Amino acid sequence: MAYLDHAATTPIVPAATAALTKELGELGNPSSLHAAGRRARRVVEESREVIAAAFGARPSEVVFTGGGTEADNLAVKGLYWNRQEQRPRPRILASSVEHHAVLDPVRWLADAQGADVVWLDVDEMGRVDPQQVHDEIARDPESVALVTVMWANNEVGTVQPIRECVQAAKPFGVPVHSDAVQAAGHLDVDFAASELDALTISAHKLGGPLGVGALLLGRSVTPTPLVHGGGQERDVRSGTLDTPSIVGFATATAEAIETRPQRIEAVAALRNELIAGVISEVPDATLNGDPRLDVAHRLPGNAHMSFPGCEGDSLLLLLDARGVHCSTGSACSAGVAEPSHVLIAMGSTAAEARSSLRFSLGHTSTRADVDELVAAIGPVVQRARAARSTASATSTAHQR
Amino acid sequence: MRVLAALSGGVDSAVAAARVRDAGHDVTAVHLALSSNPQTFRSGARGCCSLEDSRDARRVADILGVPYYVWDMAEEFRAEVVDDFLAEYAAGRTPNPCLRCNERIKFAAVLDRALALGFDAVCTGHYAQVVPGPAGPELHRAVDADKDQSYVLAVLSSDQIAHSMFPLGNTLKPQVRAEAAAAGLLVADKPDSHDICFIADGDTKGFLESHLGEQKGQILDRDGAVLGEHSGAYGFTVGQRKGLGLTVATPDRSPRYVLSIEPISNTVTVGPREALQVRQIVAERPQWCGPVVADGTRLSFQHRAHGETVSGSVHVRGDSLVAELDLPVLGVAPGQALALYDGTWVRGSATITATA
Numbered sequence: 001m002a003y004l005d006h007a008a009t010t011p012i013v014p015a016a017t018a019a020l021t022k023e024l025g026e027l028g029n030p031s032s033l034h035a036a037g038r039r040a041r042r043v044v045e046e047s048r049e050v051i052a053a054a055f056g057a058r059p060s061e062v063v064f065t066g067g068g069t070e071a072d073n074l075a076v077k078g079l080y081w082n083r084q085e086q087r088p089r090p091r092i093l094a095s096s097v098e099h100h101a102v103l104d105p106v107r108w109l110a111d112a113q114g115a116d117v118v119w120l121d122v123d124e125m126g127r128v129d130p131q132q133v134h135d136e137i138a139r140d141p142e143s144v145a146l147v148t149v150m151w152a153n154n155e156v157g158t159v160q161p162i163r164e165c166v167q168a169a170k171p172f173g174v175p176v177h178s179d180a181v182q183a184a185g186h187l188d189v190d191f192a193a194s195e196l197d198a199l200t201i202s203a204h205k206l207g208g209p210l211g212v213g214a215l216l217l218g219r220s221v222t223p224t225p226l227v228h229g230g231g232q233e234r235d236v237r238s239g240t241l242d243t244p245s246i247v248g249f250a251t252a253t254a255e256a257i258e259t260r261p262q263r264i265e266a267v268a269a270l271r272n273e274l275i276a277g278v279i280s281e282v283p284d285a286t287l288n289g290d291p292r293l294d295v296a297h298r299l300p301g302n303a304h305m306s307f308p309g310c311e312g313d314s315l316l317l318l319l320d321a322r323g324v325h326c327s328t329g330s331a332c333s334a335g336v337a338e339p340s341h342v343l344i345a346m347g348s349t350a351a352e353a354r355s356s357l358r359f360s361l362g363h364t365s366t367r368a369d370v371d372e373l374v375a376a377i378g379p380v381v382q383r384a385r386a387a388r389s390t391a392s393a394t395s396t397a398h399q400r
Numbered sequence: 401m402r403v404l405a406a407l408s409g410g411v412d413s414a415v416a417a418a419r420v421r422d423a424g425h426d427v428t429a430v431h432l433a434l435s436s437n438p439q440t441f442r443s444g445a446r447g448c449c450s451l452e453d454s455r456d457a458r459r460v461a462d463i464l465g466v467p468y469y470v471w472d473m474a475e476e477f478r479a480e481v482v483d484d485f486l487a488e489y490a491a492g493r494t495p496n497p498c499l500r501c502n503e504r505i506k507f508a509a510v511l512d513r514a515l516a517l518g519f520d521a522v523c524t525g526h527y528a529q530v531v532p533g534p535a536g537p538e539l540h541r542a543v544d545a546d547k548d549q550s551y552v553l554a555v556l557s558s559d560q561i562a563h564s565m566f567p568l569g570n571t572l573k574p575q576v577r578a579e580a581a582a583a584g585l586l587v588a589d590k591p592d593s594h595d596i597c598f599i600a601d602g603d604t605k606g607f608l609e610s611h612l613g614e615q616k617g618q619i620l621d622r623d624g625a626v627l628g629e630h631s632g633a634y635g636f637t638v639g640q641r642k643g644l645g646l647t648v649a650t651p652d653r654s655p656r657y658v659l660s661i662e663p664i665s666n667t668v669t670v671g672p673r674e675a676l677q678v679r680q681i682v683a684e685r686p687q688w689c690g691p692v693v694a695d696g697t698r699l700s701f702q703h704r705a706h707g708e709t710v711s712g713s714v715h716v717r718g719d720s721l722v723a724e725l726d727l728p729v730l731g732v733a734p735g736q737a738l739a740l741y742d743g744t745w746v747r748g749s750a751t752i753t754a755t756a
Contacts, residue, residue: 318517321428
């Protein structure tokens with residue numbers, strides 16, 4: 001079995017499992033005032049400090065959530081709502097290659113609440129242009145509620161010029177959010193240095209458990225809550241704190257930061273071998289995203305490739321049958337692979353977008369995984385091409 | 401064999417896949433997403449491909465222990481089935497979208513893709529039988545006459561039949577449900593689906609109105625006298641009695657029926673029941689499920705799904721055929737398929753164009 005879908009979720013590290021399972025056996029609601037509560041609260045606060053230190057934030061800037069999607073929703077909808085308090089600010093600037101966790105709240109604000117969305121263009125590598133951020137805000141600075149641009153793209157792995165985007169927005173006092181779910185633990189994500197107002201991270205993309213994440217939230221911004229209740233997290237997020245998941249998250253984060261330099265080098269080297277190996281078997285396969293393979297431009301574990309004449313979901317089925325796990329991009333709730341909005345925004349046609357696969361490597365990846373894929377990809381592509389040409393012949397062959 | 405089992409999320413396809421797996425075949429399941437905007441829940445007997453159906457199909461695959469994928473055929477389905485459905489009604493005909501879906505999607509796009517991907521056959525929960533014959537596999541009616549779906553499969557070629565598995569054809573529906581329950585399949589008591597899957601609320605007329613718009617026209621009697629007005633000829637089917645909206649009664653107060661629909665003049669002609677009787681059906685573009693039927697062969701004919709059959713002779717004239725019936729039949733609607741049977745053996749089908 002070759003697991004090449006670490007961007008979907010990466011295996012939990014044993015230390016995180018140990019910390020999490022140990023905490024599952026402990027008693028205490030972190031908000032309780034007695035000794036058991038204080039014990040649990042201490043675990044949460046120590047975890048918060050670990051995560052804050054890992055990402056250049058202050059502990060008070062870490063708002064735990066039930067995952068990356070919730071953190072993105074809190075940032076996008078919460079900041080939008082909060083920014084309407086003094087005066088109407090209908091505009092949202094969002095990159096056109098955001099993950100659905102940002103894309104869909106933005107679309108919802110447009111459809112249900114009258115937000116006016118400026119979808120920021122990307123070039124053929126998937127990069128936004130900070131100048132466009134500046135120009136769009138400058139056109140009418142008072143009307144902009146927020147800017148949201150992801151740190152690194154989940155599909156094609158392109159690293160965005162986040163610092164430059166923040167600098168473009170800063171002079172106008174417009175808050176900037178970044179979804180760093182794919183970047184955290186793999187790239188140098190430093191909240192303070194970035195000067196962002198809000199930044200989303202998720203545990204299970206860096207070796208922690210599923211179902212926990214955080215919004216790093218600058219002290220000057222106060223999103224309107226999505227979830228009302230006990231106000232446990234800075235009055236911005238309610239719900240009993242999930243101590244086991246949080247300590248698992250912190251443990252994985254500490255390990256991810258500690259191992260990052262060597263791990264990134266090893267993962268990137270394997271990824272480069274994967275790309276070269278696939279292209280040697282399928283010479284017309286192409287790499288999508290930024291061709292510069294260093295971490296300043298591309299996520300180290302990402303190889304997003306197009307296979308002309310193939311349907312991505314045929315490739316996925318055939319590789320799956322051979323034990324190779326990969327992804328066609330983001331799937332909708334019915335499990336249908338839609339043509340990627342990311343590739344479409346980068347200028348691909350729907351057919352090109354449908355012909356692609358994402359291979360993503362991580363901390364457990366080995367040369368054997370890459371070898372397994374490289375051994376399978378030639379015959380798989382050949383077969384998928386036959387299926388595709390049959391399918392296009394079908395529409396004419398069966399006229400009656 | 402490597403078999404691709406199409407799972408709708410219903411009980412029939414689930415038991416069909418289970419039987420094929422139990423027979424020792426290597427099964428992979430696919431659920432066809434035929435709507436680009438699926439409903440969240442299934443409502444009663446209507447529709448399919450809701451997200452709930454997709455989940456049910458996935459759970460069947462889990463219980464069978466077979467891989468499961470969703471194939472997005474929404475675009476093909478819209479172009480080949482839904483658009484055709486609308487165009488046929490707009491042209492005054494009454495199409496059968498299930499038959500069209502089998503012809504263009506399930507046993508064309510899906511089967512072709514399956515074969516190209518290395519599968520040997522496609523398995524579905526249709527009630528029909530494939531039995532070996534001297535000239536290759538033959539398509540036959542199911543033993544459960546109430547559930548028999550051979551009519552909507554009468555568009556398959558012998559090659560398509562050779563690569564199709566219908567494991568339920570020899571079984572009565574109650575037994576299928578019992579088998580599903582015994583196998584722990586959670587869909588065992590899910591209601592049967594009957595209506596057109598892409599019209600979720602079952603309101604075909606409303607669906608046609610919303611897509612084709614109001615087109616006022618006249619309702620005439622056989623002599624051309626105007627009896628009333630309609631808001632769209634597409635809302636009528638030959639043989640229809642109810643919902644004509646006529647206020648002038650016939651002299652003897654006998655009911656009127658739709659006799660014909662004329663799309664160019666947008667008129668609907670009505671008349672007495674006797675005028676619906678036809679002895680001859682002309683149909684075009686025959687699709688043979690096996691050997692071509694010789695001119696003059698005695699066969700039985702079925703002109704709508706779940707309709708009765710009537711015997712007669714067939715005359716094949718190039719790309720069309722004429723069925724001379726022994727007894728008159730009523731309500732033969734152009735656009736429907738005329739399926740040709742030799743006993744239980746499905747010989748083929750053609751699209752009804754005219755009657756006399």
